[in-house]
Amino acid sequence: MSVRKLVYISILSALAIGLGLLESWIPTVIPGVKLGLANLVILIAMMSIGFWGAFAIDMAKVLIVSLLSGTFGQMGFVMSLVGSLLSFFAMYLITRFKNTFSPVGASAAGGYLHILGQMFVAVIYLGTWDIFYYFPIASLLSLASGILMGILALLILRNGYFQRNVQRYLSE
């Protein structure tokens, strides 16, 4: 891995961690439902440097945000980890179909899978499926935030200008 790629991954990781921490301080209406600002960084990373770079940023965000917010090893951390993994793979799968779906669809699916993963972890921890009563409102809020982040990603990635600049920086 080149030094420039490492620097780029580090900058995006710092951005994702900062946004993740910022979000952890904002009170939520439903547990686990957040705006997903860090997800925007992951989506941009995925579309500019590919799978492994984006995956490293995603995992760094989950681990470091949980360590800094004091939830490491607790139920909240496991929910975040499983949700992030499911969301990541859903977004990656959808971004593979570049000619079919836009970043809005990828981001919306990522938000939905994120909350679905969190719900399954909550079922295991709390020992009841009843947590799924929250699923419609939680998933609709997640879809809405996913769509919003997708639109932001679309604006940043429009015309391929951002990706071209990243590629130019990495190849210099």
Place this chain on the structure above:
Amino acid sequence: MKLPKRKIIFDAVLIGGLVLTAAIPPLVLLTRKTGDGDLYASISVKGEEKENINLSKENEERYFIVEGIGGNLTVGVKKDGVCVKESDCHNHICVHQGWVSKANRIIVCAPLEVTIRLYNQNISDVEVGA
């Protein structure tokens, strides 16, 4: 930037499909039988039942402490319902839920890993404990 029509259509189909599937889990849960026996409140911490209260025998409203994971809740019970009056959790979603009085309804305090489930006695343990 203008998105191609094809992408807009496929995005809309994907998001529409996800919205439709969001309604499935609660619909499945709501089809469970409620029965017509005494109303019970089962209070669990991390999936383990700590209290099982027959609400039909609660003639007066009373409050007690439940120890969750990393904090306590003040739970209120009365003849026809249960609520969380106070909680050490940060978001207080459980508190805002207020009194819950129908069978198969729950109050969840995810940060403290506490669930309070209402059920009717004459439903078998297998169905209730699902």
